[in-house]
Amino acid sequence: MALIHGGQLQQVAEQYKIPLSDWLDVSTGIAPLSYPIPDIPLKAWQQLPQQSPALIAVAKQYYQCSELLVTNGSQAIIKALPELYSQKNMASQDVYLPERGYKEHAKAWRSAGYTLHFYQELLPNINQLPTNCVVVIINPNNPTGKFFDREVIVQYHERLKQLNGLLILDEAFIDVMPDGQSYCGKVEDNHVIVLRSFGKFFGLAGIRIGFLVANGYWCERFKALLGPWQVNGPAQIIAEKALNDNAWHNEQCEKLHTLRVQQEALLWQVFTDKLVSTIQGCDLFLTLSFYQTGNAKKLYHLLCQQGVYCRLSDEQDTLRFGIAVEENLMRLEDACLQACGEVA
């Protein structure tokens, strides 16, 4: 069965009978400011998309790694990985995943017949991991915002090497974290792979680009499995330009940070610490936890009635807000105030 994610505005608009164009959609963690689309030469639309060496070179520079594979979004790897891994390591059967996190990981490992073990805020006890196991870390996690330092990741990587296991680091949102936290530069052996998502930080999820950062062994295997023409030509041209534009990266980081600080202050002011216990996240989304069970669901519904679409967690106890641009803040504030008035 398909999982619910943010970004399903069409469906929500129909449910609440509000025209699509009237919504404020803050249901995803995709940057609200997008990299400007360059002119695309006609041949990029006409020809079959060969893998662009220029894109690969620029991506290696941006991700600071020596090997990578360009894919149709990191989701393509998330889906294909468990089957491929179970063929490589036939003794593997256990996977450790964050209980709250992007649920496509769990879905893929479950489908491949693995035994799923969920951890909460803290990573599973490193001394109790079984041989041949897999550990998935989403860093920073979506939706909790939990972030593990490089030193912690190194320990898990070393342990999984000893155990003949695999560490999967999903760094879909790491572009907004301080420099030097990504693990891409440390990927050499068969026991770690990193997933990078292009669409979130660059605000272009629709072009479907992601990267597998792994050693040659894994890149070759995935390349063979996924087959030719994974990523369309126009998307490759856009990504090459975007990944190479350092000035834009710096500007985007600063703008997103300013917007996040503003929005976090606004959400605290509106919801207050009487209603909300924590606001966690990163510069691409903010997740609100509530003291009273039931409030998240009520508020979600009250916001939708006003055409404001945020993400109600699968557990139905938190609300995640993507970052809104400045001109939408007042609308967000008004809607939240009205919704709060009705649950208070």
Ligand SMILES: Cc1ncc(COP(=O)(O)O)c(C=O)c1O
């Ligand atoms: C944590 C995480 N990883 C991976 C993905 C997949 O993103 P994409 O396929 O666009 O790279 C998502 C999508 O929301 C996500 O939240």
